[in-house]
Amino acid sequence: MNGENSKMKTANALKVQDRDIVVPGELLCEGEGFVHGKNIYKKENKLFAGMLGMVRIEKDIVKIIPLSGKYMPKEEDRVIGKVIDVLMSGWRFEINSAYSAVLPLKEAGSDFIPKGADLTKYFDFDDYVVAQITNVTTQNLVDLTTRGPGLKKLRGGRVIQVNPTKVPRIIGKDASMVKLLKDSTGCDIQVGQNGLVWVSGDPEKEVIAINTIKKIEKEAHTQGLTENIDAFLKGGKK
Amino acid sequence: MKSAKYEKRFDGRDWEELRPMNAKVGIIPRADGSAMFQIGKTTAYAAVYGPRDLHPKFMQNPRTGILRCDYNMLPFSGHGERVRPGGSRxxxxxxxxxxNALLPVLDLTDFPNTVVDIFVDLPQTDAGTRCAAITAASMALADAGLSMKGLVSAVAVGKVGDKIVVDLNYDEEAFEGGAADIPVAVIPSTGEITLLQLDGEVSKEDLMKALEYAKRAANKIHELQKKALKEKYHE
Known part of the structure; x- marks a missing residue:
């Protein structure tokens, strides 16, 4: 078979390169050579960008990684939420998204909460919580749980907001970046998939951690980021 | 239809020449998306917030998110009299x-019951404000990371005296010998028209010719929009 020939053909059909920034409506490629992934639409054998973002080409799949945008709740995501309302049988949380989330009573913890109890004893207004999303409906109604390892109420510390699309870089591969941050600042850090980050520790160290997170957010698209951040943290300690 | 002679444009431009343009994206840090677009003396700042919770509840649409626009000419922006602040007819x-001009490119079906708010403020105006507002708003929507099938570029064309011109300024719009002002919004990637208004009188032939001019001008604006959006992420 002339595999090389067909490879050439598909390469010629591409109008963009891997890691290019494209704007909505921009032509990505012509012909049948490519499968369209996320945030791309097809019209008459042509693929167009359906969003502002970075093009990624993996074999014959073209997709666009968004560079901005609100957090979209997804099942099993770990998020940081703030209590905005106390309901009849649960709490409503603000999760830095277009939608709020509900934590039902029976998902609130291992303790039994009797009927008619004062729910603010458990979670009061403006309390921050690490929770996991258990269910998202088609209408984007979101359910949470705080039952599970590492899920808890957050006491003290501070919460900052980052771009949700940059969260994977802040966590790093196998949580390497968070580990680096924790080890070098001694702070306790929780990163929510929704772009809220909780930092708690020595006040001066908290500031260093936050500045570093802001730096990661700004340089998220660069390569060799972990090494740069490592150097930055070591330099800052002097 | 009588029309007076218009020999040369007041600011010396060619008939099909746009005023000097400038565009910038991501200028308002607290907004989810923002952009600035300047054409001649007309300046528009657009800020996008959302998708976010929509109240009052009866306005919510369970099938899709809705788009809400707020166009605002600042009191000191006009030519003579101060513009009265607040909404007007x-x-x-x-x-x-x-x-209506922006919805055809925007897909908010992933965000039922929510709203996307666009606020456009114009600190300085010299005609063509609704077109500048649409152009800035479409960049701000893209910057907000929303799903869109293309950008929208808008420009005013028209007939000043007996000449068909592109991008009228205030003096031309107020030309004594009669002027027709035709704001047009185009989706350059498909060639579709999403806004077409007309103030004045033109013949069918002139209108068709003006629309051709508008499409060519919109493509020039589109190039600038693309450049501005990409610049934000290229440091």
């Missing part, structure tokens, strides 16, 4: 036509 109309 005119701004209400422009809010509606902006919404």
């Amino acid at each position: 005119r701004s209400k109309e422009i809010n509606l036509v902006m919404q």
Whole structure:
């Protein structure tokens, strides 16, 4: 078979390169050579960008990684939420998204909460919580749980907001970046998939951690980021 | 239809020449998306917030998110008299036509029951404000990371005296010998028209010719929009 020939053909059909920034409506490629992934639409054998973002080409799949945008709740995501309302049988949380989330009573913890109890004893207004999303409906109604390892109420510390699309870089591969941050600042850090980050520790160290997170957010698209951040943290300690 | 002679443009431009343009994206840090677009002396700042919770509840649409536009000419922005602050009949109309011009490219079906708010403020104006507002708003929507099938570029064309011109300024719009002002919004990637208004009189032939001019001008604006959006992420 002339595999090389067909490879050439598909390469010629591409109008963009891997890691290019494209704007909505921009032509990505012509012909049948490519499968369209996320945030791309097809019209008459042509693929167009359906969003502002970075093009990624993996074999014959073209997709666009968004560079901005609100957090979209997804099942099993770990998020940081703030209590905005106390309901009849649960709490409503603000999760830095277009939608709020509900934590039902029976998902609130291992303790039994009797009927008619004062729910603010458990979670009061403006309390921050690490929770996991258990269910998202088609209408984007979101359910949470705080039952599970590492899920808890957050006491003290501070919460900052980052771009949700940059969260994977802040966590790093196998949580390497968070580990680096924790080890070098001694702070306790929780990163929510929704772009809220909780930092708690020595006040001066908290500031260093936050500045570093802001730096990661700004340089998220660069390569060799972990090494740069490592150097930055070591330099800052002097 | 009589029309007076218009020999040369007041600011010395070619008939099909746009005023000097400038565009910038991501200028308002607290907004989810923002952009600035300047054409001649007309300047528009657009800020996008959302998708976010929508109240009052009866306005919510369970099938899709909705788009809400707010066009606002600042009091000191006009030519003579101070513009009275707050909404007017005119701004209400422009809010509606902006919404209609932008919705065809925007897909908010992933965000039922929510709203996307666009606020456009114009600190300085010299005609063509609704077009500048739409152009800035479409960049701000893209910057907000929303799902869109293309950008929208808008420009005013028209007939000043006996000449068909592109991008009228205030003096031309107020030309004594009669002027027709035709704001047009185009989706350059498909060639579709999403806004077409007309103030004045033109013949069918002139209108068709003006629309051709508008499409060519919109493509020039589109190039600038693309450049501005990409610049934000290229440091």
